[in-house]
Amino acid sequence: MCRAFSGFTFVFSAFLGLIIFPAEAAIKKYQFDIQVKNVSRLCHAKPIVTVNGRFPGPTIYVREGDRVLINVTNHAQYNMSIHWHGLKQYRNGWADGPAYITQCPIQTGNSYTYDFNVTGQRGTLWWHAHILWLRATVYGAFVIMPKQGTPFPFPQPHQEVEVLLGEWWHADVEEVVKEGTTMGLPPNMSDAHTINGKPGPLFPCSEKHTFVIEVELGKTYLLRIVNAALNDELFFAIAGHNMTVVEVDAVYAKPFTTQAILIAPGQTTNVLVQANQVPGRYFMASRVFMDVPLSIDNKTASAILQYKGVPNTVLPSIPQLPAPNDTEFALSYVKKLRSLNSQQYPANVPLKIDRNLFYTVGFGKNSCPTCLNGTKLLASLNNISFAMPQIGLLQAHYFNIKGVYRADFPDKPPTPFNYTGVPLTANLGTATGTRVSKIAFNSTVELVLQDTNLLTVESHPFHLHGYNFFVVGTGIGNFDHDKDPKNYNLVDPIERNTVGVPTGGWTAIRFKADNPGVWFLHCHLELHTGWGLKTAFVVEDGPGTDQSVLPPPKDLPPC
Numbered sequence: 001m002c003r004a005f006s007g008f009t010f011v012f013s014a015f016l017g018l019i020i021f022p023a024e025a026a027i028k029k030y031q032f033d034i035q036v037k038n039v040s041r042l043c044h045a046k047p048i049v050t051v052n053g054r055f056p057g058p059t060i061y062v063r064e065g066d067r068v069l070i071n072v073t074n075h076a077q078y079n080m081s082i083h084w085h086g087l088k089q090y091r092n093g094w095a096d097g098p099a100y101i102t103q104c105p106i107q108t109g110n111s112y113t114y115d116f117n118v119t120g121q122r123g124t125l126w127w128h129a130h131i132l133w134l135r136a137t138v139y140g141a142f143v144i145m146p147k148q149g150t151p152f153p154f155p156q157p158h159q160e161v162e163v164l165l166g167e168w169w170h171a172d173v174e175e176v177v178k179e180g181t182t183m184g185l186p187p188n189m190s191d192a193h194t195i196n197g198k199p200g201p202l203f204p205c206s207e208k209h210t211f212v213i214e215v216e217l218g219k220t221y222l223l224r225i226v227n228a229a230l231n232d233e234l235f236f237a238i239a240g241h242n243m244t245v246v247e248v249d250a251v252y253a254k255p256f257t258t259q260a261i262l263i264a265p266g267q268t269t270n271v272l273v274q275a276n277q278v279p280g281r282y283f284m285a286s287r288v289f290m291d292v293p294l295s296i297d298n299k300t301a302s303a304i305l306q307y308k309g310v311p312n313t314v315l316p317s318i319p320q321l322p323a324p325n326d327t328e329f330a331l332s333y334v335k336k337l338r339s340l341n342s343q344q345y346p347a348n349v350p351l352k353i354d355r356n357l358f359y360t361v362g363f364g365k366n367s368c369p370t371c372l373n374g375t376k377l378l379a380s381l382n383n384i385s386f387a388m389p390q391i392g393l394l395q396a397h398y399f400n401i402k403g404v405y406r407a408d409f410p411d412k413p414p415t416p417f418n419y420t421g422v423p424l425t426a427n428l429g430t431a432t433g434t435r436v437s438k439i440a441f442n443s444t445v446e447l448v449l450q451d452t453n454l455l456t457v458e459s460h461p462f463h464l465h466g467y468n469f470f471v472v473g474t475g476i477g478n479f480d481h482d483k484d485p486k487n488y489n490l491v492d493p494i495e496r497n498t499v500g501v502p503t504g505g506w507t508a509i510r511f512k513a514d515n516p517g518v519w520f521l522h523c524h525l526e527l528h529t530g531w532g533l534k535t536a537f538v539v540e541d542g543p544g545t546d547q548s549v550l551p552p553p554k555d556l557p558p559c
Contacts (some may be wrong), residue, residue, distance in 0.1 A: 025065035030058070032072040034080050034106075034138070041168050042192055043205035048137040049076050049129075055197045056164050056228070057127075057140035064122045064147045070114045072106055078174070079105035079131060081557075082114065084142060085266060086125035086250055086497045088466055091550045092116055093394045093517035096465055099131035101520045101536060102394040104559040112557050122146045123250030124224040124268040126164070133526055136173045139164065139228045144250065153340060154246045154255060157222035157272060161213055165236065165263070165286050165301065166228045168192040168199060177530070184371030186527055193229065193286055193301035200285075200302030211303035213284075215275040222246075223271050227263040230526040233289045233459060233500065235260050235326075238305055239282040239319035243271035245337070249496035251468065252340040260322055262289060262333045264461035266498035266524035279307035281316040291327040291503050292458045298324055331502065334474065341492040349470045349490050350444035350510045357437070357447040358412045358479070360419060361501060361523075361533065362454035364430035378430045378531050379523070382413045385432045385532030391559045393436065394518040397538055398549055405434040409535055419452040419478050420504045428454060436535060439513045441542035446472075448479050449499075450506045457504040460528065466519035466539075468495050469511035479506040498524055516541045517549050 037053045038045050051057035062068055074080045083097035093102040095116040106112045122144045129138035141162040146152065167190035169176055180187030192199040198209040215221060223243070227234055237243075237260035244257050247270035255272075263269050284303045304316055322329040339347040359381045366385075368376035378385045389396070389404050396404035417424075439445060447469075451457050472488040488508065501507045522534030541548035 025063065025067070027067045027069065028062045030060060030070045032070055032082065034072065034074045034076045036076050041199060041206070041209060042170065042203055044170055046170070046172065049078060049134055051138060051140065055137050056166065057138060059141040059143060059162055060127065061143050061145070062118050063145045064118055064120070066118050068114070068116055068118060071111055072114065073111040074106045074108055077108060078134060079107055080129060080134065081105045081131045082127055083130035084114065084116070084125070084127050085463070086268070087116065087118065087142070088121065088468070088515060089116055090119060090515050091517065091546070091548065093466065093519070093549065094552050094556060097130050098465065098520045100388050100390070100392055102518060103392050104557045105131050106557050110557060112555055113553070115553065118144055121250055123247050123252070124226065124270055125250050126226045126228065126268060128228065133173045133177050133230060135228070135526070136167060136169065136230055139166070141224060141226055143224060153252050153342065153345065154272065155220060158216070158219035160222040160224060162196070163223050163225045163284070164196050164228050165226065165234055166194040166197065167230055167232065168194050182371070184368045184373065184376030186377070190230070193232070193234070193299050195284065195286060195301050195303040198303070202300055202302050213303070213305050214308055215305060216308050217275055217279055219275050221273045221275065223273055225261070225263060225269045225271065227265050227267050229265050231265065233262065233264045233461065234286045235262055235289055235321050236284070236286045237319040237321050238273060238284045239317040240277045241273055241282065241305070243273055246270050246272055248337060248494060249468070249498060251495045252345050253494060254338040254340055254492065256336045258333065258336070259320070260329070262330050264498060264500045264524065266461055266463045267496070275307065279310050281306045281310055281314045283316045283318050285319050285321060287321050288324055289322070289326070289330055291325045291330070292456060327503070334500070337494040338492045339495050347470065347492050347495060349472065349493060350512055351490060352444060353446045353510070354443040355439065355445045356411070357445065358450065359447065360413045360450050360452050361460050362452035363456065364428045364454060366430055378432075379528045379533035380430045381533065381535055382410050383430055384409065384435055384535070385430045386534045387432050387434045387532070389434050393536055394549075395552070397518050398552065405436050407436055407438045407538060409435040409437040411437070419450050420457060421453060423453045423456060425455065430532070432532065436518070436538050439537050439539045441513060441516055441540050441547060443513050444510065445513055446508060446510050448506055448508045449501045450479050451501050451504055453504065459503045460501045460533070461498055461524045462501060462521065463498040463524045464511070464519065464521050466515045466517060467511050468497050469499070469509040470495050471499050471507060472510050473508040474502060474505065476502060476505040479508070484508070513537070513539045515539060516547060
């Protein structure tokens with residue numbers, strides 16, 4: 001359980017360089033001060049919410065098996081909560097972080113200690129604010145090194161570097177969101193993309209706001225790449241250099257080499273890069289992937305991979321990124337992702353399923369007399385747009401508080417239809433409610449997420465808190481319950497915590513519900529989540545003494 005304490009030691013490590021850890025499991029303590037700081041980008045300064053005055057925030061470094069205590073003190077004007085994205089938090093949803101799902105937010109002037117164990121996980125994850133759109137600037141990497149003496153299942157790199165892909169708005173992000181909400185329309189797109197908080201020299205006034213990695217000829221580097229963008233799936237590439245994918249979402253993958261990667265918001269990807277080209281300066285770049293008939297954000301963020309001894313006057317080479325609408329590359333890339341499935345790191349895919357779920361993903365319009373067109377846009381699962389409660393769902397579940405949520409979320413849509421046929425523009429009304437699904441402890445679950453053409457088709461990256469899952473199948477068009485399961489990969493499907501549902505297609509995932517508590521399931525596009533594209537699983541306690549939700553910590557924030 002979490003307990004408040006004082007005397008925290010704040011530990012920082014540089015982006016570059018190797019990290020030394022003690023041999024035994026340790027207690028890692030961090031202090032996060034949420035504070036506002038003026039930051040200048042694109043010829044313009046503005047106040048932003050930060051952790052410890054840093055943008056992006058500090059990287060958390062731990063080892064598998066460590067206990068982590070992070071005291072968050074909120075000095076900003078906004079309520080705050082922090083989510084440790086991808087950490088399973090076994091029996092300990094109190095440390096998961098999403099506001100009004102597992103906790104009420106940390107109010108201005110107050111503190112909360114996130115206290116959790118890192119068990120059975122190693123690799124690159126990340127942390128971010130999980131309230132409003134504050135994760136636009138409140139985010140950082142969370143690196144879990146293997147246990148002492150356990151090597152990587154790939155060549156040991158010379159150095160490791162975190163690469164966080166993000167977005168930047170000229171205006172106050174919360175004001176941008178409020179304006180969109182008032183009109184019932186999407187808020188304005190970001191003004192730039194960033195790499196480690198810096199747009200790069202392709203943007204005005206950004207020559208000094210460029211992230212640089214210095215490499216030595218003949219050495220191998222591990223890039224820990226995080227897509228922290230709010231609303232954009234991204235391509236990433238390095239001019240003149242191939243990348244070898246070795247891990248996604250802190251799960252080892254069968255290595256494969258590629259010129260570019262595709263990474264959705266919420267996802268992480270580890271790649272090996274060999275410094276084997278003619279010494280020079282090479283752009284690393286990220287650009288949006290968008291294969292729907294909507295306006296495309298075509299801004300390109302850039303950083304520089306620079307060989308040691310090469311002067312800064314040398315012009316960087318530009319990488320060949322896939323076209324913004326290159327669906328063929330995207331589908332081909334996703335198919336290459338496979339779990340390592342070795343003796344040490346097996347892929348324990350559920351083969352017998354206890355509970356089958358089929359969720360449609362779509363948009364809708366509800367009446368809004370004060371909005372610009374008399375309607376407001378919503379998003380839904382099975383035609384239900386999720387309404388956030390006023391207290392944490394986990395508290396309501398643990399203390400059996402009535403009237404907070406309904407445990408009757410449907411296992412399938414109310415009315416079957418041609419999900420990916422011609423766009424549907426009539427009867428777009430959407431039900432709203434705080435409705436969740438109850439899942440029996442230790443049951444095996446298959447969830448098929450089906451995109452729909454309500455208003456328009458679109459890709460959606462879905463994140464499940466508290467779990468990893470296996471991506472056993474994906475396809476374009478309508479899911480066929482009789483034919484498509486015959487083509488599932490049940491041997492070495494990729495295991496992850498965030499998966500993309502392709503535009504006009506479907507994705508099938510499987511997991512074992514062995515972590516009791518309340519676990520958020522939502523689209524990781526902040527725009528769609530705000531419109532209601534979310535729900536939660538209430539996984540019931542098991543019969544064993546170590547199979548139930550732990551008691552809440554004494555310093556859990558009040559509502």
